[in-house]
Amino acid sequence: MNHDLDQPVWASLQHQPHWADGGALARRFKPDINRFAAARDDGAASLAALAELVRPGDDVVYLAQSRPVAVPPGLVAVKTAAAVQMVAMRAVEGDEAGMQLLGDADAAEMLALATLTEPGPFLPRTHTMGRFVGIRIDGRLAAMAGERMRFPGFVEVSGVCTHPDFRGRGLARRMSAAVTADIQRRxxxxxxxxxxxxxxxxxxxxxLGFVTRTAMNIAVLKRQG
Structure with a gap:
């Protein structure tokens, strides 16, 4: 039996419709929130609905699912990659000392850090998908981590990144632990x-106590031609 974790993008968009464009067969995050999209299944009608959500030009969508990616007619995969999905299987201790809660006032800095370090698709309003925390050093946003997809019982840790000037200090580990611990407390x-x-x-x-649950298939799709 399929689990929501096998198609986390679809599950997230089903349970957070205010983030979504699309309908019953395919959905995508709104263009300023994120680039992930999903079809309900690999049926012809669902794949056609997914294709309709990709605008002509430079628009791209990301798929992330455990089943192999079926590319809808009219779209082309410009990138494919293998990933792993991991789940926290024990209680994680996290200390947010020295960390700041990040929000709209920090959005430009968050976008700049994510653009530099590429932790995954990060757009002007990605930070609104969940709780983000950051560490500042000499006034600069040195590292951050937060939440992305969510559905009943599950919240994704995402956006974990450290500016190259501040790597080697264990910031990614500290922030990943803090975000995970907060999710577990809830x-x-x-x-x-x-x-x-x-x-x-x-x-x-x-x-930190995460174990690999399954292999994931990632694809970046755009309109053909």
């Missing part, structure tokens, strides 16, 4: 995604 299970080739990140998350 009674949800934390999950996250990492590129399958990013062995350093996977090892970090394993040290």
């Amino acid at each position: 009674g949800a299970q934390a999950f996250l995604h990492a590129w399958a080739t990013n062995t350093a990140a996977i090892a970090l998350y394993e040290s």
Whole structure:
């Protein structure tokens, strides 16, 4: 039986319709929120509905699911990659000392840091998807982490990134632990995604108590031609 975690984008968009464009067969996050999209299934009608959500030009959508990606007619995959989905299987201790809650006033800095470090699609209003915390050093946003997709019982840890000037200080570990611990305090299970080739990140998350649940297929789609 499929679990919401097998298609987290679809599950998230179903339970947060205020973030979504689309309908019963396919949905995507609003263009200033995120670039993820999903079809309900691989039926012809669902794939056609997904294709209709991709605008002509430079618009792209990201798919993230455990099943193989079926590319809808009229779209082309400009990138595919393997990832892993990990879930926290033990209580995580997190200390937010020295961290700041980030919000609209920090949006430009958050976008600049994410654009530089590429933790995943991050747009002007991605920070509104959940709670984000950051660490400032000498007034600069040195690192941040927060939440992205969510559905009943589960919240995704995402946006974990550190400015190159401040790497090697354990900031990513501290922030990942803090975000995970806060999710757990609210009674949800934390999950996250990492590129399958990013062995350093996977090892970090394993040290916090995350275990790999399943392989994930990632694809970036755009209109053909």
